[in-house]
Amino acid sequence: MIAKSQDNDNYLTHSRGISSWIFTLDHKRIGVMYLISVLVAFLLGGLFAMLIRVQLLAPTGLLFHKTEVLKDLVVYKPYNQIFTVHGAVMIFLVLIPGIPGALGNFVLPIMLGAKDVAFPRLNLWSYYFYVCGMLFALSSLVLGAVDTGWTFYTPYSVQTSTAVISVVFGAFLLGFSSIFTGLNFIVTMHKLRPRGMTWFRMPLFCWGLYATALIQILATPVLAITLLLLILERLFHLGIFDPAYGGSALLFQHFFWFYSHPAVYIMILPAMGIMSEVIATFSRREIFGYRFVAMSSIAIALIGFFVWGHHMFPNGQSAPANVIFSGLTVLVAIPSAIKVFNWLATLYKGSIDLKTPMLYALGFFFMFSIGGLTGLPLAILPTNFNAHDTYFVVAHFHYVMFGGALFMFIGGIHYWWPKITGRMYNESLGRLCCLLELLAFNLTFFPQFILGLHGMPRRSAVYSPEFQYLHVLSTIGAFIQMAAFLVIGAYLLHSLFRGKKAPANPWGGSTLEWRCSSPPPHDNFKETPTVGMPYDHHGLKWDEETEGFERKEKELVLHA
Amino acid sequence: MTQLTIPQSPHEHPEHLAHHFESLQQQYDSGKLGIWLFLTTEILMFSGLFCGYAVLRSLHPEIFLYAHRYLSVELGALNTVVLIFSSFTMAWGVRAAQLGQTKLLVRLLTITLVCAFVFLGVKFVEYKNKWEENLLPGKFYHPEEPPPGGEFLKLRGTDSQSVKNDKPADVKPQVTAGAVGERSTIAPAAIGPTGLSEPWLEGKHHGRQSWSGPEPDNVQLFFGIYFAMTGLHGVHVIGGMIVIAWLIGKARKGVFGPDHFAPVDFVGLYWHLVDLVWIFLFPLLYLIS
Amino acid sequence: MISSLLAQRTFWLESPASTSAENHDLVFYALLYVMAFFFFLVVAIMLAFVVLYRRRKGQAYDNAPTHNTLLEILWTVIPLGIVIGFFVVGLKYYVDIESPPAGADIVDVEASQWQFNFKYPNGADSNELYLLVNRPVLLKLTSKDVTHALYIPAFRVQRNAVPGQNTELWFQPTQLTAKDPTTGEESFYHVFCTQYCGNGHAEMNTKAFVLTKEDYDKKLAEAANIFVDRNSNQPLPYIEVGKKLYTTMGCSQCHSIDGAKGTAPTWKGLYKRDHEFSKTNEPGYTLKESDDDKKWDDYFQRSILHPEADIVQDFQNVMPSQESALSGSPYKEKKLAAIIEYIKSLGDPKYYKPMKTPDLHDSQKPQASDTAKPTAKKDEGK
C-alpha cells in the first residue's frame, strides 16, 4: 500500500540544499525547524534553571551573595536576571510555540488528510517571526538581562535599568508568530478537511489545537498591545501603567493576565491532545467519551478567558472582582477533570502496551492530577492569600506546565519521532529516562509545595535557614532531571544515524498520519485517503516483515 | 490533479489556485476566513487602547474635559470624511474587481491611496502643532498656553493641593534617577483620583460636563493615550497604503477578474477596519462633551 | 476546635497564630483531604488498569464500551458540587477577611525599596511590626515606589502595597511571641515581601512581635523614644542613637561604615573630607576640610532631608529623602542631630568633639505627634 510504494521519496529527500529548507513552504519541514529551535531554547532555559537551583543551595546564596567588601544589594541582581530569563525563555520560546509550532505543524495536516496548512507562506512567516523574537529576547542577555520577572509588572519594569525593551519587543514578535500559527490552524481545520473527515472524526489532538488556536487568536493581540504600551511607557512615560504619571499599576496586571492566563491553556491544551492520541494508541481503544473530551477542550479554552483575575487576588483587585474570578476559576477544574476521568475509562479493558510515549502519558496522569488539584487552594480566596506568590505557586505551575505540558511534549516527540525522522530510538533507554524524569521531577518540585506553605516567597535570592533542607532536595532533583534530559537528547540524536528504519505504523496508531510512509512523502497523500472513525483499531495487525502494523482498507469502520 | 506539479505561488499560476486547495471556491473561502480572523486580532489589539482610554477617562474625567480642547474638531472631522470616502471607493473597487472592470479598479484604488495620503497629511499637521506646543506624552508635556475655549483660571502650582507636585516636569529627574540606580524616589500618589480639585467636585455634583477649573493633574495622560491611539491607527493606515499600492501594480497588469479578486477583497476588508477604528477614535478623542 | 486539632501538625503549615490563620487552616486541611482523595483515586485506578489490561500476545481487539452518558454526568456533577461547595466556604471566610472590625488599631505601613516602615497611632514608627495579642489590627498599606507585598505566613495574610493605590489588611494575633528564657532570644514571626520589587527583594523582610499590653506599650514607647537606654532607663549618648538609626532607617543598605564601597559614599572619614560634587543646587557650592562645623552640619542635614540637592562625584542621585521617615516621629530634630553626630564620630578623630548627652526629661515627653498622611508627604518630599 501507500507506505511501501513511496519509500524512495519523502519530504526530507524531496528537494535538497539549504535554501530548500530556509524557504520551504512544506508544513513538515517548518515543523522540524520549529522543533529544533524550540529544543535549543529548552536547553537554554534548563541551564538557567540549574543556575537558580545552585544559588538556592545555601540560605545566603551560593553563587551571588554579599561579601565583606561588597555589601550592596546589587549583588542579587544577577539572580533576578536569571530567574526572569528562565521564565521568559521557557514560556515564550518553549511552552507556547512548542507543541503547536513543532508537532502541530508537522502532524495536523496529515491527521486531517490535507496536503498542507491553509496558508503555507504565512506558516513560514510565523516561523521567522519566532526566530526574530528569539533573537531579540536573547539579545537582552548581552544588553543587560532583564530583571523584572517574566510578568514585567509596572512600575518596576518602567524603572529598572536593565534591557526590558529588547525582551518585550521579542515577546511582541513571538506573539505574532503564535497568532499566525493559530490562524493557520483554524482555517486549515475549517476548510481543508477532506470529504468524510467530519468535525467529530477529527483526532482529539486536532481538537486540542483548535481550542489552542482560538485562544491564540483572541488573547495574544492583547499581549501585543500591552507590551507595545510598556515599551512606550519606558520611552516616553505615557503614564497609563505608571502611578508616577497618574496611571494605574493594577491596570497593567489586568492587561497582562488577560493574555497570560489563557496562555497557560495555550500550553496545556495541545498537551492534552497528545495525551488522547497516545492513550488511544497504546491501549488500542477508542477514546472513552470522545465528544466530551473534544468539547471539554473548547470549554477550557472559553472558561479560561474569564479567570485571569485569580492572579491578582491580594494585589489590590476589588473585592467583587475577586469573588467573581474565584467563582469562575473553580469552574475551570471541571473540564480538566472530565478529561482525566475519560482517559482513565479509556484504559479500561484496553490492551495496554507500556512503550515510552505511554509511560509519559501515565506520568501525565500522576503530575497533572497534582498540578490540577493544587490549583484549588489557589482558586479559593482564603487559601490563596496564604499561598499567593510563594513557592506553592511555583510548585503548582511547574507541575502543570512542566510535569503536564512539557512532559507530553517530550512524550509527543517520542510518539511521532519515527514518523518525523523515519528512525526508531532505543526503547529501553527511553523508558528508563522517562521513569527517571518522573522521580526526579517530584523530588524537585514537591518540596516546593511545603516551602511555599511555610512562607518561602518566590523570586528570592536568599532565604531563612530553616528552608534549606527542602531547597537542597529540590536542587538534587533538578540535577537528576538535567542528566536524564541530556541522555534523552543523546539517544534521540543517535537514532538519527544508527536507529533502525521506522515502519509506516510502528505503534498501531489508527489516525491518518500512520497511513502514510515514515517519513511522509512531500504531499502527504497522493490521493486523499478514505477517512474512518479516528480511533478505530479494527484489523490493525502486527506485520513481522515490515515490523509495523498494517491493515486492509476494507476493515475501516466508515460510519459509527 | 494538475495542481500537484505547479510552483507554490498562487500568483504565477493561471488559475491562481495553490496546489493544496481543491477548488477556487475553497481557496477563496479559506482566504476570507483567514482575513476575518486577522481582523479579529486587530480589533482585540486596539481594544487594549480603548480599555486604557475607558479606565483613565472614568477615573479622571476632568483631564479629558480639559485637554480635548487642545485638539481641532475641524481637522478631526475632515479626516473622518476623507477616510469614509476612501472606504467607499475601496468597496466600489472590490465591485469593479469582481466584474473585471480593470481600468475602473485602478482608478478607484488610486483615489483610495490619495485619500490615505490626505489623511496622513492632516495628521501630520495635527502632530506638528502638538509638537510645537509641547503637548506631548509624559515628561515631555509642558505647554505654555491653556487650551482655547472656556476661561481658565491660571492657578498652576499656586495652590499646594493640585498640579505642580507630581507634574512630570518635576518627577522627571527622580524617575530617571530611579532608572539609573535601582532605587526610585517617586512621591506616593495622592489618595483618590489625583487632583480632583474643588471646581471639578462641584461640577460633578451638578452633572456639569465642561471643565472650568485650574489645570488638573496629569493632563499628560490625555496626550499619552491620544498619541498611542492615533499613532497605532496611523501605522495601520501606512500599512494599508503599502498593500493598496501593491494592488494598483497588480491591477494595472490586469490580473484581477471574476475568479481572482480575493486580494482586492481582503485588502478592502482591512482598509474598512482601519476606517472603523477611526470612526470610534473621532468622537472619543475630539468630541468630548 | 477541629481547626485547633488539625493545627497540631506542622508538616504542611506552621501552627496558626491568628484568627484568620485558624479559618484558613480549616479550609486548607479540608481541601488537602479532598485533593489527596482524588489524587490517590486517579493513580490507583490507573495503576490497576495498567496491571489488569497490560498487552498480552495475540490478544484480540476488545470491544469495550466507548461512552456512558451516566458516568459522564456523574463525574461532571460530583466535582462541580465539590468545587462550588469550597468556593462558598471560601467566600464565607473571605467576607471576614474583607471586614475589619470597627475598633481595630490602625497601623500605617509604608513599603519602599527595600523596607517596611510601620507607623503606630502614638506617632512612633519602626521597621519591625509590634502587635497586641488578641486585639484586631488594621494595616493600611501604601508604597513609595514600586509594588510590594506584605505577607505574614504565621497569620496566613498577604496584601500588596501598590503605588498610587491604598490597600488594607486586618487580622487578630492569638499567639504571643515569647522571649526564650535561656538565651533571651525573642521569638518572632516572619514578615516577607512576596511581590518582586528589585535587587533587594530577597532581603525585604522583617519581624513581627505579638506582645502583651505592657510589653507592647513598652516597645512603642521605645520605638517613639530611642534616646533612652531600655534597661538602665538612662539617656543614651547621641552617637549611640545615631548608630541605632544607621540600621533602623536603612542607611546601612547603601552607606558602609568601614570604607567598603556601596551604592553611596561610605561614612568612614566622611566628616571634614574635601568633597567633589557632580551636581549642586547652588552653583559653585564647595565643601572643604577647612569649612567650619556649621557649614558641615547644614550639609549633612540637607543631604538627609533633600539628598537630591548635592550629588557627590561618582555617585548617582538614588537616595530617597528621609523627610517622611522622620516626620512620623516626634523626635525629628533630635534624630537628625543623632545621625549627624554618628557620622562625625566616624570621621577623622581630630575634628570630632562629642556632643553632650541630652538630659532625660525633655526626651520623655514627646511633642504632639503628627501622623503624616501619604498626601502630605508628597509635598515634603520636594
Add this chain to the structure above:
Amino acid sequence: MIQKPADTSAKHDSTHSALGHVVPLWLLSAVFGALLVLTGATVAVAHIDLGNMNLYLALAIAGAKATLVILFFMHLFWDRPFNAMIFIGCLLFVSLFIGIALTDSRVNDASAVGGQGSAMRGVHVPLGGPK
C-alpha cells in the same frame, strides 16, 4: 492575462461573480451618504450639553456607522454566517476585557476617594455585612 470588462460583465450579471456577492453601486453610494450624515450628526450633538448622555450618544452613532460599514462595505450581510460569528464573538471578548478592567478600577477608585484607603471598602456589605 488581461480580462476585458466587456466579456466578463457578460459572463457575470452585476450581482454575482464566480465566488462572492457583488454589491450594487446604488447601495454602496447610499451607505456612503448615510455615513456622511451620521458624521455630521455626531459633531452636531457634541455641541449640545446632555450631561453623560453625550458620551453614550456619540458611541451609539459611532456604533451605527460601524454597523453600516461592516454589513455592506465589508459584505458581512451576504457573507458566510461563521465569519459573522467570529466577528461578534470577538466583540464579546472585547466587552468582557474592557468591562471587567473598568469595573475593577472604578470600585477601587470609589473606595479610594475620601481616604478610606481600602481597595475593598464599601463592598463587603453586599457580601454579608461587616461583623
